[in-house]
Amino acid sequence: MSALLPLTKPRPDSVHFLDVLSGRKKAVPPLVEYLVDDVVMRPIVEDLLGRPWVPAGSTGTSHEVRKSAPAREAQKAYLDTFVEFWLRMGYDFVRFEQDMGFQESHLELADTAPGSTKQRAWADQHHGAISSWEDFERYPWPKIEEFDFFPFEYISSHLPEDMGMITCHGGGIYEHLSWIMSYEGLCMALYDAPDLVRAVADRIGGLLTGFYAHLLDLDGVIAIFQGDDMGFKTGTLLAPDVLRTYVLPWQKKFAAMTHDAGRPYFLHSCGNLAAIMEDLIEDVRIDGKHSFENGIMPVQKFQEKYGDRIAVLGGLDINILTRSTPSEVRREIGKLMDECGPRGRYAVGSGNSVPSYIPVQNYLAMVEEAVSRRGLS
Numbered sequence: 112m113s114a115l116l117p118l119t120k121p122r123p124d125s126v127h128f129l130d131v132l133s134g135r136k137k138a139v140p141p142l143v144e145y146l147v148d149d150v151v152m153r154p155i156v157e158d159l160l161g162r163p164w165v166p167a168g169s170t171g172t173s174h175e176v177r178k179s180a181p182a183r184e185a186q187k188a189y190l191d192t193f194v195e196f197w198l199r200m201g202y203d204f205v206r207f208e209q210d211m212g213f214q215e216s217h218l219e220l221a222d223t224a225p226g227s228t229k230q231r232a233w234a235d236q237h238h239g240a241i242s243s244w245e246d247f248e249r250y251p252w253p254k255i256e257e258f259d260f261f262p263f264e265y266i267s268s269h270l271p272e273d274m275g276m277i278t279c280h281g282g283g284i285y286e287h288l289s290w291i292m293s294y295e296g297l298c299m300a301l302y303d304a305p306d307l308v309r310a311v312a313d314r315i316g317g318l319l320t321g322f323y324a325h326l327l328d329l330d331g332v333i334a335i336f337q338g339d340d341m342g343f344k345t346g347t348l349l350a351p352d353v354l355r356t357y358v359l360p361w362q363k364k365f366a367a368m369t370h371d372a373g374r375p376y377f378l379h380s381c382g383n384l385a386a387i388m389e390d391l392i393e394d395v396r397i398d399g400k401h402s403f404e405n406g407i408m409p410v411q412k413f414q415e416k417y418g419d420r421i422a423v424l425g426g427l428d429i430n431i432l433t434r435s436t437p438s439e440v441r442r443e444i445g446k447l448m449d450e451c452g453p454r455g456r457y458a459v460g461s462g463n464s465v466p467s468y469i470p471v472q473n474y475l476a477m478v479e480e481a482v483s484r485r486g487l488s
Contacts, residue, residue: 342382
């Protein structure tokens with residue numbers, strides 16, 4: 112499947128990774144990724160790493176995992192494989208996330224990606240769990256003390272030498288706000304019941320604050336890389352002033368917590384965020400931005416505009432990564448590294464993530480081109 116991967120002598124260097132993104136050092140761009148789907152990981156694990164695939168199993172608030180020794184051992188086996196994957200693919204870090212299990216309405220269909228047995232989920236934009244104060248009072252809010260942080264703790268304490276952990280809560284303030292209330296319900300409530308929107312946003316934000324307090328206590332964590340998709344092709348999903356009122360203050364809180372702990376705060380957010388980019392840089396104080404589409408603004412243009420103030424992460428358009436040949440993917444990755452690398456504060460990878468429908472050979476071509484330019488083997 113690959114002449115170079117998996118690496119036989121990986122040399123992770125999380126300090127170097129952060130030095131490049133902070134601008135303290137100029138070097139060949141390191142690899143970065145937000146998510147790699149298990150459907151893409153599995154054939155690589157089995158065919159290249161030669162390890163049996165162990166499903167992720169139960170996570171989050173499952174008391175059964177805590178009480179069941181076999182379930183916990185299976186979880187450890189998955190996490191060991193997860194760490195090995197990121198190591199042998201040439202990353203300087205392991206990126207891992209989970210959410211607390213907010214009760215939300217989603218629409219599900221079978222994933223049509225070859226080899227996938229999973230369900231793909233979409234947010235129900237019309238019907239939410241909270242549309243009134245009565246709903247708010249009876250909503251089953253998750254509890255920090257009941258969340259099982261074991262996977263985060265296990266990875267943090269089982270990192271290879273010089274490798275770091277980059278992590279976050281699965282889903283951000285805007286995402287959970289719009290999933291709990293539904294997008295339609297949220298928009299109606301902003302007009303009819305803004306105090307309810309405030310209460311829901313603040314409840315989510317308070318829970319995530321407790322979540323991050325725990326993550327930032329873990330020695331292996333080198334950065335927070337939060338996802339919160341706030342835009343679409345031509346603008347933000349809510350008016351910029353609404354985001355400034357209900358969402359960005361919490362992003363600012365998480366960034367401040369992260370900075371107080373001596374780590375950078377990166378943001379993954381899809382869509383056109385031009386209307387709030389200055390807020391994100393100057394007020395929230397993000398240290399890096401991820402998620403780019405050529406149809407909105409190619410990563411090269413974004414870096415020209417903002418790259419002197421924040422790090423720029425990834426950028427290979429998902430359409431290219433999905434629909435091109437491996438040789439075309441290699442050429443595009445090389446182009447990104449040649450154009451963005453010399454400016455500094457850049458890491459190369461996908462423009463969004465590596466979902467289940469990405470051809471494995473294309474993912475490997477992207478990674479192989481990047482690690483070969485760094486001289487890894």
